[in-house]
Amino acid sequence: MSTTVSPLAPKKYPKMPAVExxxxxxxxxxxxxxxxxxxxxxxxxxxxxxAGVFTRSKCPSAPVDxxxxxxxxxxxxxxxxxxxxxNAFTGKKGRETTSTTAQAAAKAAGCASDEIxxxxxxxxxxxxxxxxxxxxxxxxxxxxxxxxxxxxxxxxMTTDTFPKVVxxxxxLGDTDVTLNGIAKGAGMIAPDMATMLSFVATDAPIAxxxxxxxxxxxxxxxxxxxxxxxxxxxxxxxxxxxxxxxAKRGAPVIADAKDTRLGxxxxxxxxxxKQLALQVVRDGEGARKQIEVTVTGAKSARSAKxxxxxxxxxxxxxxxxxxxxxxxxxxVMAVGKAGEPADRDRLSIWFGxxxxxVDGERDPAYSEQxxxxxxxxxxxxxxADLGIGRGKATVWTCDLTKEYVAINGDYRS
Amino acid sequence: MSTTVSPLAPKKYPKMPAVExxxxxxxxxxxxxxxxxxxxxxxxxxxxxxAGVFTRSKCPSAPVDxxxxxxxxxxxxxxxxxxxxxNAFTGKKGRETTSTTAQAAAKAAGCASDEIxxxxxxxxxxxxxxxxxxxxxxxxxxxxxxxxxxxxxxxxMTTDTFPKVVxxxxxLGDTDVTLNGIAKGAGMIAPDMATMLSFVATDAPIAxxxxxxxxxxxxxxxxxxxxxxxxxxxxxxxxxxxxxxxAKRGAPVIADAKDTRLGxxxxxxxxxxKQLALQVVRDGEGARKQIEVTVTGAKSARSAKxxxxxxxxxxxxxxxxxxxxxxxxxxVMAVGKAGEPADRDRLSIWFGxxxxxVDGERDPAYSEQxxxxxxxxxxxxxxADLGIGRGKATVWTCDLTKEYVAINGDYRS
Numbered sequence: 001m002s003t004t005v006s007p008l009a010p011k012k013y014p015k016m017p018a019v020e021x022x023x024x025x026x027x028x029x030x031x032x033x034x035x036x037x038x039x040x041x042x043x044x045x046x047x048x049x050x051a052g053v054f055t056r057s058k059c060p061s062a063p064v065d066x067x068x069x070x071x072x073x074x075x076x077x078x079x080x081x082x083x084x085x086x087n088a089f090t091g092k093k094g095r096e097t098t099s100t101t102a103q104a105a106a107k108a109a110g111c112a113s114d115e116i117x118x119x120x121x122x123x124x125x126x127x128x129x130x131x132x133x134x135x136x137x138x139x140x141x142x143x144x145x146x147x148x149x150x151x152x153x154x155x156x157m158t159t160d161t162f163p164k165v166v167x168x169x170x171x172l173g174d175t176d177v178t179l180n181g182i183a184k185g186a187g188m189i190a191p192d193m194a195t196m197l198s199f200v201a202t203d204a205p206i207a208x209x210x211x212x213x214x215x216x217x218x219x220x221x222x223x224x225x226x227x228x229x230x231x232x233x234x235x236x237x238x239x240x241x242x243x244x245x246x247a248k249r250g251a252p253v254i255a256d257a258k259d260t261r262l263g264x265x266x267x268x269x270x271x272x273x274k275q276l277a278l279q280v281v282r283d284g285e286g287a288r289k290q291i292e293v294t295v296t297g298a299k300s301a302r303s304a305k306x307x308x309x310x311x312x313x314x315x316x317x318x319x320x321x322x323x324x325x326x327x328x329x330x331x332v333m334a335v336g337k338a339g340e341p342a343d344r345d346r347l348s349i350w351f352g353x354x355x356x357x358v359d360g361e362r363d364p365a366y367s368e369q370x371x372x373x374x375x376x377x378x379x380x381x382x383x384a385d386l387g388i389g390r391g392k393a394t395v396w397t398c399d400l401t402k403e404y405v406a407i408n409g410d411y412r413s
Numbered sequence: 414m415s416t417t418v419s420p421l422a423p424k425k426y427p428k429m430p431a432v433e434x435x436x437x438x439x440x441x442x443x444x445x446x447x448x449x450x451x452x453x454x455x456x457x458x459x460x461x462x463x464a465g466v467f468t469r470s471k472c473p474s475a476p477v478d479x480x481x482x483x484x485x486x487x488x489x490x491x492x493x494x495x496x497x498x499x500n501a502f503t504g505k506k507g508r509e510t511t512s513t514t515a516q517a518a519a520k521a522a523g524c525a526s527d528e529i530x531x532x533x534x535x536x537x538x539x540x541x542x543x544x545x546x547x548x549x550x551x552x553x554x555x556x557x558x559x560x561x562x563x564x565x566x567x568x569x570m571t572t573d574t575f576p577k578v579v580x581x582x583x584x585l586g587d588t589d590v591t592l593n594g595i596a597k598g599a600g601m602i603a604p605d606m607a608t609m610l611s612f613v614a615t616d617a618p619i620a621x622x623x624x625x626x627x628x629x630x631x632x633x634x635x636x637x638x639x640x641x642x643x644x645x646x647x648x649x650x651x652x653x654x655x656x657x658x659x660a661k662r663g664a665p666v667i668a669d670a671k672d673t674r675l676g677x678x679x680x681x682x683x684x685x686x687k688q689l690a691l692q693v694v695r696d697g698e699g700a701r702k703q704i705e706v707t708v709t710g711a712k713s714a715r716s717a718k719x720x721x722x723x724x725x726x727x728x729x730x731x732x733x734x735x736x737x738x739x740x741x742x743x744x745v746m747a748v749g750k751a752g753e754p755a756d757r758d759r760l761s762i763w764f765g766x767x768x769x770x771v772d773g774e775r776d777p778a779y780s781e782q783x784x785x786x787x788x789x790x791x792x793x794x795x796x797a798d799l800g801i802g803r804g805k806a807t808v809w810t811c812d813l814t815k816e817y818v819a820i821n822g823d824y825r826s
Contacts, residue, residue: 059749059757089745091758091774124742125775232750315728315813316644316821323822329537330644332502336472337645344472345504361504362538400728401822402815408729409736409814 008282008290008378008398009162016167018146019180020203021045021243025140026148026155029133032084032122037155039133041140042079042199043109048243050076050117051212053219055236061088063118064237066098070114074208076241077111078141079199080118081156083184087120087128088234097130104134108141119237121158121184121196153182156197159407160184164198164279170268173261175251177204181272185228185280198223198238198276204265205244205253213257214269215240222273225305225395227312228284240269281396286403289321290379290396298391303340305393310338311382318400324375326368328356335384346387351380421695421703421791421811422575429580431559432593433616434458434656438553439561439568442546445497445535450568452546454553455492455612456522461656463489463530464624466632468649474501476531477650479511483527487621489654490524491554492612493531494569496597500533500541501647510543517547521554532650534571534597534609566595569610572820573597577692583681586674588664590617594685598641598693611636611651611689617678618657618666626670627682628653635686638718638808640725641697653682694809699816702734703792703809711804716753718806723751724795731813737788739781741769748797759800764793 022044026037052071054064070076080101087094098118106113120128153163164183169176183198206214215238223238247253254262282290293312298304311317314334320327328349335342345360354371355363374380380399435457439450465484467477483489493514500507511531519526533541566576577596582589596611619627628651636651660666667675695703706725711717724730727747733740741762748755758773767784768776787793 055749056752057746057749058751058753058755059745059760086742089742089757089760089770089774091772093774124745125770126742127775232746234746234749314644315817319818319821322818325822329499329502329539332472332537333470333644333647336468336470336647339469339471342471344502347472347502357502357538359504361502361506362540400818402818404728405732405735405813405815405818408732409738 004161006161006283006287008287013150013165014167016149016165016180017178019178019201019243020245021048022201023144023146024148024152025144026151027136027140029082029136031082031132037151038083039136040081040152040155041105041137041144042152043141043144044076044078044241045243045245046077048076048241049074049206049208049211050239050241051208051215052237052239053215055233057232057234059089059234061086061120061235062090062094062098063087063120064235066102067117067237067239070117073114075115076117077115078105078109079239080105080116080137081197082120082133083156083158084122085120085126085128086122086124086235088124090125090127093127097128100130101134104137105141108138117239119197119235121156121235124234149180149182156182156184158184159285160283162283164276164283166272166275168268168272170264172204172246172265173250173252175246175249177202177246177251177265179268179272181276183276183280185283196233196235200272201241201243203243203245205247205251206242207255210254210257211240211242214266218270218273222270222277226277226281227309227395227397228281278396281398284398285407286401287398288378288401289399291321291398292381292394292396294381294383294392294394295386296383296392297385297387297389299341299389300391301393302391304391305395307335307338307340307342307384307386308393308395310334311384312395312397315400318397321380322399322401326351326356326371326375331382331384332357335386341388342386343388348385348387350383351375417574419574419696419700421700426563426578427580429562429578429593430591432591432614432656433658434461435614436557436559437561437565438557439564440549440553442495442549444495444545450564451496452549453494453565453568454518454550454557455565455614456554456557457489457491457654458656458658459490461489461654462487462619462621462624463652463654464621464628465650465652466628468646470645470647472502472647474499474533474648475503475507475511476500476533477648479515480530480650480652483530486527488528489530490528491518491522492652493518493529493550494610495533495546496569496571497535498533498539498541499535499537499648501537503538503540506540510541513543514547517550518554521551530652532610532648534569534648537647562593562595569595569597571597572698573696575696577689577696579685579688581681581685583677585617585659585678586663586665588659588662590615590659590664590678592681592685594689596689596693598696609646609648613685614654614656616656616658618660618664619655620668623667623670624653624655627679631683631686635683635690639690639694640722640808640810641694691809694811697811698820699814700811701791701814702812704734704811705794705807705809707794707796707805707807708799709796709805710798710800710802712754712802713804714806715804717804718808720748720751720753720755720797720799721806721808723747724797725808725810728813731810734793735812735814739764739769739784739788744795744797745770748799754801755799756801761798761800763796764788
């Protein structure tokens with residue numbers, strides 16, 4: 001954890017309500033960090049369904065393997081998360097660790113070990129000794145309380161500078177249901193996925209396949225549209241749990257993704273995923289500015305997203321924003337290098353409302369002063385119109401600062 | 414030009430000999446920089462052939478367009494290069510500038526305007542006024558001298574901290590021929606191409622199509638295997654000129670790329686291209702260390718190169734090297750995110766001769782101390798063996814330092 005909080009941190013944090021059917025405990029296991037919590041157990045009532053999306057890395061961590069395997073059941077009773085060690089690229093030892101942890105958690109909760117979900121974040125390649133924390137799980141499961149959401153968000157932080165929490169209460173049928181979400185991010189953030197770890201829970205009664213469809217579709221324009229440094233983690237995990245406890249209060253059980261009663265819930269979930277993803281960006285390592293990149297007029301939406309990511313991942317674009325320099329020439333460069341259909345002479349570029357380039361050259365009406373003033377904001381919007389089609393996409397990133405280099409030049413040591 | 418020379422600069426520079434048939438002049442045109450040369454004219458005797466390779470950007474600069482067009486002729490009389498302004502994304506004005514410049518150079522040399530080649534490097538999007546320098550060309554062509562190669566390399570620098578020059582003299586048949594090369598690089602360097610500007614000239618008598626084949630093949634493992642920051646310039650240009658003057662001294666005229674007499678020359682050219690490309694890396698913006706990345710055991714050579722570039726372009730790998738941290742977990746991450754066939758449990762990783770990981774986990778024999786000592790060197794070799802095939806590739810990059818961010822955060826202003 002950094003001692004300096006990102007200037008883009010929220011001005012205030014929401015008070016996180018309980019989600020019926022979810023209890024939480026955190027502990028100081030001393031896995032790597034001292035004098036802070038680094039272990040989280042989230043305990044779900046029987047009947048809780050689960051969905052997940054994971055890193056597309058070809059070298060996923062052992063916990064990702066375990067989650068993918070257990071997801072087939074669609075049922076969850078305990079989530080165990082540690083920070084400080086990713087248990088990634090740890091070979092046979094890594095699998096032994098996830099197995100030992102899952103068994104300890106299952107024993108503590110009195111459930112099957114395939115109802116356990118795990119996530120780990122931190123250094124890659126160091127064996128994670130389950131002896132450091134598995135003995136704590138029984139007590140944590142027993143003592144877990146419903147009101148610990150912010151504590152949960154703190155326990156999973158690594159180089160994050162603030163905890164990421166979002167809550168929403170919406171109607172499902174005529175009944176109020178709650179969604180709570182937490183996330184941790186900071187570095188090694190890029191689609192797909194775009195956060196290392198995020199967990200959302202609701203008391204809505206939603207079947208696992210429906211939950212999976214909601215989550216998979218919801219990530220495309222949220223977590224899979226943010227990038228900090230183009231580096232995709234081995235550990236990216238987003239899990240969505242539904243305890244179903246609201247059914248007792250009259251909420252309808254949703255077993256079909258096309259159920260029209262799901263509309264409000266879906267929008268709330270998508271909004272929450274976007275808020276969590278943006279908080280990850282706003283706490284990107286060394287970030288001083290949020291950057292929104294919209295590409296319009298591309299050949300297709302897919303092409304637009306590739307061009308947008310080319311701009312958002314360009315070190316030269318990101319350093320220019322850090323330097324408050326409206327260097328739109330670098331946006332031209334990033335459009336050009338994306339390898340997607342583009343026509344130099346139809347390209348237009350905006351920073352905020354300031355159009356800097358049009359029809360393949362500098363806008364004659366461009367005001368250096370107005371744009372320079374705009375660049376001092378802490379949230380910058382870049383738009384590029386390719387002028388050749390109707391495809392559009394928006395992605396988010398942060399600027400690239402000396403602090404990013406400092407944080408990552410001595411992270412492990 | 415930076416005031417601090419890269420610690421990776423050559424300890425000494427070669428004395429550049431003349432290349433028969435080539436004369437050079439430089440001038441202070443004041444296009445952007447003050448008190449330094451920023452204009453180069455390279456004048457070739459009649460009969461000079463030319464080949465070129467260029468950026469694959471979809472938004473190429475106006476000079477790149479002109480070179481591509483004139484390359485069809487295969488004949489060159491004058492090369493004009495300016496630094497300080499890239500004449501890229503300058504629309505109709507940009508084309509007028511290249512046209513005006515080519516006409517002025519052609520008039521000065523008494524040749525056709527399609528025998529003129531142009532290159533520009535510097536800021537993108539600012540119109541380049543040919544009135545600033547075109548009046549100088551007549552005098553420069555008249556006064557050009559054979560011994561100005563190092564001066565030529567200096568005139569084309571932007572954020573480079575040292576001039577890049579290489580020379581070689583080899584046999585073509587029984588006759589000595591000379592190759593001289595210059596380059597400039599620094600930022601916005603990535604395949605394909607991997608330098609902004611490089612020019613090589615020889616007195617060997619080689620037909621244009623043969624020259625083109627030599628150059629196109631020669632760049633794959635040299636200029637197209639280096640990356641500084643993954644950002645591909647709009648202006649990347651590599652031109653190879655052959656005056657043929659050595660024919661008078663008995664050198665055979667080469668009209669067929671399969672001519673066996675070309676072997677020594679080809680090897681010398683490839684070596685020169687690699688040396689120039691490596692100098693570009695060693696002068697990457699803010700570079701303190703050269704990084705060589707070799708991937709072996711990939712499914713194919715193409716796949717190996719993609720994985721190698723994923724490692725070489727990873728900000729987290731590059732900052733780790735900057736911090737002298739043998740954080741091989743980030744190499745695992747970069748292999749995983751490349752999207753190429755890989756098997757986590759067969760992966761091995763070396764830093765120099767230190768094997769850190771084998772069979773998908775940390776090498777039990779790994780010595781933290783030996784590796785830490787190794788990381789203090791100014792040239793780091795990273796090798797990843799994927800263990801699934803016979804494909805291999807090597808690419809080169811530099812570390813990512815705070816200086817890179819500083820240089821690019823206030824380059825334009």
